[in-house]
Amino acid sequence: MADLALLSFPPVRLPGQAAALRAEVRAFLAAELAAGGFVPRPDAWLGGHSAEFSRKLAARGWIGMTWPRRYGGGERSQLERYVVTEELLAAGAPVAAHWIADRQSGPLLLRYGTEAQRARFLPAIARGECYFAIGMSEPEAGSDLAAARTAAQRVAGGWRLSGRKLWTSHAHAAHYVFTLCRTAPPGERRHEGFSQLIVPLDAPGVTIRPIRLLNGARHFNEVILDDVHVPDDLLVGEPGRGWEQVTSELAYERSGPERLLSTFPLVVALLRALGPDPDRAAREVVGRLTANLWALRRLSQSVATALDAGRQPNTEAALVKDLGTRFEQDLVEAVRGVLDREPDRTEPDELAATLAEAILAAPGFTLRGGTNEILRGSVARALGLR
Amino acid sequence: MTDPELLRSVAHDLFAAHAAPEAISRAEAAGEVWLPALWGALEVAGFHRLGVPEGAGGAGGGWAELAVLLRAAGRFAAPVPLAETGPLGGWLLAAADLPLGSGPLTVAPVRPGERVIAQRGAGGWELSGRATRVPWARRATRIAVVVELAGEGRRGVVAVDPAAPGVRIKPGANLAGEARDVVEVHGLHLPADAVGLLPMEIDEGTVLRRGALARAALIAGALERVLDLSVDYARLRQQFGRPIGAFQAIQQELARMAGEVAAAGAAVDASVEAVEHAGEAAALAEIAAARVRAGEAAGRVARTAHQVHGAIGFTDEHQLRHFTRRLWSWRDEFGSERYWAETLGRLAAEAGPDGLWPLITRGPG
Numbered sequence: 001m002a003d004l005a006l007l008s009f010p011p012v013r014l015p016g017q018a019a020a021l022r023a024e025v026r027a028f029l030a031a032e033l034a035a036g037g038f039v040p041r042p043d044a045w046l047g048g049h050s051a052e053f054s055r056k057l058a059a060r061g062w063i064g065m066t067w068p069r070r071y072g073g074g075e076r077s078q079l080e081r082y083v084v085t086e087e088l089l090a091a092g093a094p095v096a097a098h099w100i101a102d103r104q105s106g107p108l109l110l111r112y113g114t115e116a117q118r119a120r121f122l123p124a125i126a127r128g129e130c131y132f133a134i135g136m137s138e139p140e141a142g143s144d145l146a147a148a149r150t151a152a153q154r155v156a157g158g159w160r161l162s163g164r165k166l167w168t169s170h171a172h173a174a175h176y177v178f179t180l181c182r183t184a185p186p187g188e189r190r191h192e193g194f195s196q197l198i199v200p201l202d203a204p205g206v207t208i209r210p211i212r213l214l215n216g217a218r219h220f221n222e223v224i225l226d227d228v229h230v231p232d233d234l235l236v237g238e239p240g241r242g243w244e245q246v247t248s249e250l251a252y253e254r255s256g257p258e259r260l261l262s263t264f265p266l267v268v269a270l271l272r273a274l275g276p277d278p279d280r281a282a283r284e285v286v287g288r289l290t291a292n293l294w295a296l297r298r299l300s301q302s303v304a305t306a307l308d309a310g311r312q313p314n315t316e317a318a319l320v321k322d323l324g325t326r327f328e329q330d331l332v333e334a335v336r337g338v339l340d341r342e343p344d345r346t347e348p349d350e351l352a353a354t355l356a357e358a359i360l361a362a363p364g365f366t367l368r369g370g371t372n373e374i375l376r377g378s379v380a381r382a383l384g385l386r
Numbered sequence: 387m388t389d390p391e392l393l394r395s396v397a398h399d400l401f402a403a404h405a406a407p408e409a410i411s412r413a414e415a416a417g418e419v420w421l422p423a424l425w426g427a428l429e430v431a432g433f434h435r436l437g438v439p440e441g442a443g444g445a446g447g448g449w450a451e452l453a454v455l456l457r458a459a460g461r462f463a464a465p466v467p468l469a470e471t472g473p474l475g476g477w478l479l480a481a482a483d484l485p486l487g488s489g490p491l492t493v494a495p496v497r498p499g500e501r502v503i504a505q506r507g508a509g510g511w512e513l514s515g516r517a518t519r520v521p522w523a524r525r526a527t528r529i530a531v532v533v534e535l536a537g538e539g540r541r542g543v544v545a546v547d548p549a550a551p552g553v554r555i556k557p558g559a560n561l562a563g564e565a566r567d568v569v570e571v572h573g574l575h576l577p578a579d580a581v582g583l584l585p586m587e588i589d590e591g592t593v594l595r596r597g598a599l600a601r602a603a604l605i606a607g608a609l610e611r612v613l614d615l616s617v618d619y620a621r622l623r624q625q626f627g628r629p630i631g632a633f634q635a636i637q638q639e640l641a642r643m644a645g646e647v648a649a650a651g652a653a654v655d656a657s658v659e660a661v662e663h664a665g666e667a668a669a670l671a672e673i674a675a676a677r678v679r680a681g682e683a684a685g686r687v688a689r690t691a692h693q694v695h696g697a698i699g700f701t702d703e704h705q706l707r708h709f710t711r712r713l714w715s716w717r718d719e720f721g722s723e724r725y726w727a728e729t730l731g732r733l734a735a736e737a738g739p740d741g742l743w744p745l746i747t748r749g750p751g
Contacts, residue, residue: 007644007648009648009651009652011655012655012656012659013750014750022747086747090743264743267742268739268740268742268743269739271734271735271738271739271742272738272739274735275735276735276736276738277735278731278735280728282731282735283727283728283731283732283735284724284727284728284731285727285731286730286731286734286735287674287678287726287727287728287729287730287731287732287734288678288682288727288730288731290671290675290730290731290734290742290745290746291653291674291675291676291677291678291679291682291727291730292649292678292679292682293746294653294656294672294675294679294746295649295650295652295653295656295675295679296649296652297746298652298653298655298656299648299649299652302652319641319644319645319648322641322642322645323645323648323649373638375641376637376638376641376642377634377637377638377641379641379644379645380631380637380638380640380641383617383640383641383644384617384621385617385620385621385631385632385636385637385640386631386632386637
């Protein structure tokens, strides 16, 4: 029998204070909207960068929520963090500045960092003042991350780092890039010999070049590292154990509400255009989309529950990301199927413009954070097929 | 019965003993998809009364327990009216203070828009109406029929004897050969106390909601089994000198299948929790969502499973058919998948653009 216990989605029980927390976040967002504090946009965790907004969230204790208090955290559960993050994303709030630091860089430091590193970075992240980018992919190392060639040589007082990182979101607006690099040649296995270095993005030898996507978005960058000196105290974890460390980040990176909600604003725009009594075909489509979203949300919360229990639900996160991001794409075509209008970014019509943005952004959903083919390969491994 | 793990384990053992694929195949070959030994074992265990209040002679238990039992039943493609006897028929009779009787029960009507009318007359009631696709009608000792009390604005329930004069059963079947009969009632005269009054909040829609949730749980169990069978087959079947599961094409398809199974299970879990928290009338949206998602999963998983199993899985020799034919059937019983999608879409549209997110995030979880 296939051992399906390898894929485990625990029951979800939101803690008692979740409802009050949700109400608090909604009230904050309503006030911000009323005051013109932000314009809702889809994919806001990538496209909505606002240092001011991040600091406001931090002031309410909504960054670093799950971290120990002594590092500026709130010692709250992953499920409570989930309540906050999903409300922010559903509202299209500009959370991009702190998103990566909060989502994975902080947890990585908590797990593998030294006390000095935690004391140095976590409080600043929790204040909404310190932003991280992810330095993993390279021109020759996308899905095959183990082919990464950025390398660091041991020198007096630290490391000399050279290489090129690609698809580094918001490197142009972040303070540090969490960089996967080789500090030793591969051993018997290609995954050996990697380390993680925190690289200040204003260090000498760092060049950042923006990458423009076909929809005009500019959050991606190329980061060129040319003999960058990285002091010893910015090595995170064990030299040579970088692969294992990076792997442990993935459950955080892949499973959250940002993998389901990217095109949610399009359903909202559709409902606004349809009114309260749409025809049968439109009702059916809306019903199907709502049902899918409901199930996905439950799965995503289930992964958060597993994280709360101290587990590393990497495969479950991969499964949720595959399902969720394909749903995000399917949603676009489903909505298009009940419409008769052309997508147009310049249209004052909310639906035509939102449809246009969603169509143009859609290819990225199943590429970023691990291509879905690779993720399905992980699931296949958990099923015992490879 | 409160420990879900214990319930799951006991139910699993019972179904494994009495609902092996070979037993189902033999029953089919003998001309009727029905396992009397399985039913007997369920009665001995009291499982046929799960979902009926203890005070009315039931085994107690709510939807959390029912979901465990029904998923186990689905995992074994158990061809018996488990959902119909406990949480549907038995529950209705108990709600109207009518005796449960003995033996398997079923319930009618089970399709949106169908009605059976009870007209008050001298000495009692006269029932007339037609209910189609009634599960297991010809096997049931009694059919719990929800009747509209003509002119009175409320419903009652009657434990109709299928053999009574005025009742005609026309046999039918779903794609798995499970009995889905037409029940025609014409001029059936019953004494006054034969009709139990139902509380105002219980009507035909209640039967649809509860039946729909039960089918979603059955589907979730059957999906798990189909994934198991497909993964096992891919690991064992050798072609080109290796297991077919070694090919990426198969791996990718089975990974998608696992996703579908997980999503359907999550939708059922969420709806069961919503029902436990707020009652099944208030959880209409969640039940609809579970039915839609489980239905979508059923179609995709059945398709992929047959593709992975190749020709042998398409024959009447392989047990895969016990599950895929039920998936193809159950997804449209107690309301079609489309019906539930439209229902949920209507609720979403009524909630409106600013109400959709609060709708999705309502409830305990």
